[in-house]
Amino acid sequence: MxxxxxxxxxxxxxxxxxxxxxxxxxxxxxxxxxxxxxxxxxxxxxxxxxxxxxxxxxxxxxxxxxxxxxxxxxxxxxxxxxxxxxxxxxxxxxxxxxxxxxxxxxxxxxxxxxxxxxxxxxxxxxxxxxxxxxxxxxxxxxxxxxxxxxxxxxxxxxxxxxxxxxxxxxxxxxxxxxxxxxxxxxxxxxxxxxxxxxxxxxxxxxxxxxxxxxxxxxPLITRADGTKFGKTADGQSVWLDPAMTSPYAFYQFWFNTADADVGRYLRCFSFRSHDEIEELIAAGTARPAARAGQRALAEELTTLVHGAHETAQVVAASQALFGRGQLDGLDESTVDAALREAGLLEVAELPSVATLFKQSGLCASLSEARRAVAEGGAYVNNERVADAEAVPGPDRLLYNRFLVLRRGKRTVAGVQLTS
Ligand SMILES: N[C@@H](Cc1ccc(O)cc1)C(=O)O
Missing domain, CATH: 3.40.50.620 (HUPs)
Known part of the structure; x- marks a missing residue:
């Protein structure tokens, strides 16, 4: 024993x-x-x-x-x-x-x-x-x-x-x-x-x-910054039921763990050995930006709660959204959850790219959106946009209803055609 x-x-x-x-x-x-x-x-x-x-x-x-x-x-x-x-x-x-x-x-x-x-x-x-x-x-x-x-x-x-x-x-x-x-x-x-x-x-x-x-x-699990453990960035409870909190949001919750908390959370939630956990903690101290501990925690817990398939999907989605993978291979429910998490703009009809970037909040104004396009920093479904005034055709829609907008490397928003 x-x-x-x-x-x-x-x-x-x-x-x-x-x-x-x-x-x-x-x-x-x-x-x-x-x-x-x-x-x-x-x-x-x-x-x-x-x-x-x-x-x-x-x-x-x-x-x-x-x-x-x-x-x-x-x-x-x-x-x-x-x-x-x-x-x-x-x-x-x-x-x-x-x-x-x-x-x-x-x-x-x-x-x-x-x-x-x-x-x-x-x-x-x-x-x-x-x-x-x-x-x-x-x-x-x-x-x-x-x-x-x-x-x-x-x-x-x-x-x-x-x-x-x-x-x-x-x-x-x-x-x-x-x-x-x-x-x-x-x-x-x-x-x-x-x-x-x-x-x-x-x-x-x-x-x-x-x-x-x-x-x-x-013990009660706490956060180093004094805020309550167990809420997403927008203050929602994190449920285990995938219909109440999507596996994507669940994964993001763990992935967003603060550096000051990740060591404690690994010990308390991970089934890895003490040595493996110590290594992840050391890696995090050496290179916090790589978020090795957060990634390990998010993958392990999402797998435990939602299974390996869902986890593979959400990992693929979080990469694909940021241009590091294919959007095509993702399940419809994963695309839906990921874009909802990123912020989803609903439109009855598709306007120009510049308007989409403005309405989604990725750019503050139409002129800022045009500038982003001109500088080569605006993407639709991971493809660089050449013409700010072009209206994306229906063939561009994922699952006949979604577009993924990205500005630069880090900011993503979704569009859903509702008609
Ligand atoms: N009182 C516990 C639940 C509980 C109920 C019955 C028991 O015998 C034990 C635990 C709670 O509120 O979390």
Missing amino acids: TDIVADLQWRGLIKDSTDPDELAKHLANGPVTFYVGFDPTGPSLHIGHLVQILTARRLQQAGHRPLVLVGGATGLIGDPKDAGERTLNAPEVVAGWVRRLQDQLAPFVTFSGDLAARAVNNLDWTAEMSVVEFLRDVGKHFPVNQMLSREIVRARLAAGGISFTEFSYQLLQSNDFFQLHRRYGCTVQFGGSDQWGNITAGVDYCRRQGAAVQAFTT
């Missing part, structure tokens, strides 16, 4: 733990069944969940058995958050999200072999519990004064209050840990650092009933 705790520590993936030495010993002693839970609060997981998803994958690769929980019950209740009371979602909606999240999580772990993962849903043991059972068997173990001292509860009380529903959430998550211990011998729970309160409540609850369990959290 590899020393997974040392590896996780090297990668900066352990924030809190019940006891790091005990945890290391426990995980060194043979296969351990562990769990991590996700609540269905929407139709897709996002990049903020990736740390937990990949930590589960790492633990399985290190010889442990994952229980991947999607909270069909807890998703109906809502984990209290700073922003205030959540609105309850309809049970059918939550059930649909449970299925989507289960499908989304499945590719990251293996469901066969000795260490086969298991998908679990806390609705299976929560729905059947009666109120009397809940209050007698679970509630009796939870001192309200301790629950009140939790940071999130204090914050919510100070900000006006919290419903009994959300206040009770931690009892459900605690009961999950105990149920998974009883049913499958689960002895470790981990989650994001915001889960430490729920997780320690569960550890206490299990231990009171004689179950020897341990837990840890992964």
Whole structure:
């Protein structure tokens, strides 16, 4: 067995733990069944969940058995958050999200072999519990004064209050840990650092009933410049669902990682060896402009989440857009996503090249556009434009609707003919 705790520590993936030495010993002693839970609060997981998803994958690769929980019950209740009371979602909606999240999580772990993962849903043991059972068997173990001292509860009380529903959430998550211990011998729970309160409540609850369990959290991923991790340049969340965030945008998100962050992100997200990561970091320090670390990170994560074909497409598209490859070989969906990311001008009829360069924002005025053409720095579909007044013919359109405009080496925009 590899020393997974040392590896996780090297990668900066352990924030809190019940006891790091005990945890290391426990995980060194043979296969351990562990769990991590996700609540269905929407139709897709996002990049903020990736740390937990990949930590589960790492633990399985290190010889442990994952229980991947999607909270069909807890998703109906809502984990209290700073922003205030959540609105309850309809049970059918939550059930649909449970299925989507289960499908989304499945590719990251293996469901066969000795260490086969298991998908679990806390609705299976929560729905059947009666109120009397809940209050007698679970509630009796939870001192309200301790629950009140939790940071999130204090914050919510100070900000006006919290419903009994959300206040009770931690009892459900605690009961999950105990149920998974009883049913499958689960002895470790981990989650994001915001889960430490729920997780320690569960550890206490299990231990009171004689179950020897341990837990840890992964840290919140931060950016060196203080802005929130997980948003694209234009402030959109980065979702794992390709219909919500295109693989192209997903790739660009990683590719745009700041030099100050890339070393930390490689450790935390990449499955490369420590040596390979150190080499990429050293290469980045020597030649930051080559963005070797960013490229490696973007390729690896896009492949993990969207597969090799999509990754090859987005890499080809990001090169082709900037004149370093063929536009012809790209899938229509990739062209669409890439141009949307670059900025897409929609027109009902094609005007002159100069007008396109102005309307797309690549040039500030028609005279600037004419100058760009005269200087040989204006391209349509990677072909240098000779005549600023010429109107591109329909034969120039990719997939009968797109044009790629480029000014110089770096600035690209798309045109879509909408008629
Ligand atoms: N509370 C977790 C999800 C979760 C739900 C149930 C559990 O047993 C564990 C985790 C979250 O909001 O992210």
